[in-house]
Amino acid sequence: MTSTEPQGTHPNAMKALEIRVWELMRADNRKQALQHCSQLNKTYPKYASGWHTASRLALKLNNPAVALTAIDKALELEPDHTAWLLQRAQCFARLNRSDELIPLIDVLASRVLRGIYQYSTLALLMTQVGQREQALTLYQRAVELDPGEAKHYYNLATLQRSLGDVSAAEHNLDRAVALNPEDYEAYKIRSELRRQTDTDNHVDELEHVLERGIRETRGEVQVCFALAKELEDLSEYERSFQYLNRGATLKRRNMRYDINRDIDTMVSITEIFNAERASSATTGSDNTEAIFVLGLPRTGTTLVERVLSSHSEVFAAGELNNFALQMTKAAQQAGLSSGGDRDALVRAAASLDFRKLGDAYIESTRPFTGHTPRFIDKMPLNYLYLGLIKLALPNAKIISLRRHPLDTCYAIYKQLFVDAYPFSYDLEELGHYYLAYHQLMSHWDSVYPGAVHSVQYETLVDNFEHESRELLAFCGLDWQQQCLEFYNNKSASVTASTVQIRQPVYQSSVGKWRLYREQLAPLVRIFEDAGIDVS
Secondary structure (H helix, E strand, O other), X not given: OOOOOOOXXXXXXXXXXXXXXXXXXXXXXXXXXXXXXXXXXXXXXOOHXXXXXXXXXHHHOOOHHHHHXXXXXXXHHOOOOHHHHHHHHHHHHHOOOHHHHHHHXXXXXXXXXXXXHHHHHHHHHHHHOOOHHHHHHHHHHHHHHOOOOHHHHHHHHHHHHHOOOHHHHHHHHHHHHHHOXXXXXXXXXXXXXXXXXXXXXXXXXXXXXXXXXXXXXXXXXXXXXXXXXXXXXXXXXXXXXXXXXXXXXXXXXXXXXXXXXXXXXHHHHHHHOOHHHHHOOOOOOOOOOEEEEEOOOOOOHHHXXXXXXXXXXXXXXXXXXXXXXXXXXXXXXXXXXXXXXXHHHHHHHOOOOHHHHHHHHHHHOOOOOOOOOEEEEOOHHHHHHHHHHHHHOOOOEEEEEEOOHHHHHHHHHOOOOOOOOHHHHOHHHHHHHHHHHHHHHHHHHHHOOOOEEEEEHHHHHHOHHHHHHHHHHHOOOOOOHHHHHHHHOOOOOOOOOOOHHHOOOOOOOOOHHHHHOOXXXXXXXXXXXXXXOOO
């Protein structure tokens, strides 16, 4: 299908102007790109491809609402154009309009796609809505069409990893780094896929990559974390920690972060969401679906999620940011906008209509939830909103994970997170954050006695069946034997524990901090000074 041409115009002129827009974008000349695109749309308003270009440009500039308006103009001119529909789907994805995105993805899945861009873009959208098996086929097609492009192998591998096909993922990551030796993220992910051995590891290759020189800080950090992981597998603990510390220090040096802001926020939460507010007469939503699994990362939250989601009545919705988003939205709608002031937002949250907040949260999880009686929200940071969750969703179940302080902090320190947990790259900051978290959780225990089911990671892996039965009983769920065989759960996982949860429960991570007692001395000192037992 060709775009409609305005009467009396030359198609070459339209196309030339459109090409010029993208030349300017590739040169990072955004201002002129916008000017040329505006000229294109104004001069040739019936040129559908021009509106498609305007939409893609708006998305690149992080303006999905404008992007949607532009692509709708293209669809008014050519209503059934696959490329325009695919662009509309991307707009819905960026706007978190899942109720409109999913039906559109289903329409696109029935189309004959053309070109690598369409295959890989639809695969990404399918991945975002949980249609990973279908996305796998599209990524494989992209590889077939363009076998020399490294990113296709990387995309295919990350999807295979989430689905538990570790061997295939490693093979494709090998292909990715062979084609693009500067794909440092691929090196890091590959190191995490399995336990490395003396005869099968990538240590020499990774050290050569470092010696060769890495231009970008991010890449050096990723390779350092990969080396740390592989050397720990090989029991070379001193060398492992040297690379880990090098990577973490470099990461922290290039971040703008003030830990005192986070600590002050937790103090404000304890002051505002106190026992008096908890006991005040409020009416939240009567919904009973949500199970919140929270706690610091790397404490066993994914293991608990897999146990629960192996139950026939429970769906794992993933790490949802919905509660925080709905809280902020409700504050803005009530005229309680904080203007970026965290303390003001905490105070505003305490004045919300809790029933409306609870209902809005549940509605925001649709259409992914609602097809089973219960669903799990495994966002670790929900510990910040625990008091608000109790007010908005009094019938929700809340499960908190605890782990030995030093095992917790070491596990966090050695994990390279994606845009999360900025306190994790400096041992002293990590120790002080842990103290603030510990005090916040103690506060919730005193304000809501018995309302939170605490699971100690060490006890869980030591007495797995008993603790699993207690867990299901707390959630009001009948016992189902398959919950013990969580590793057979075929559902995808995209957390840092995606490889570990494919194995039966193990105890090898308990007490691992003892291998690094000397290196973790700053943490030991902070905890001992605070009176926290770390024996």
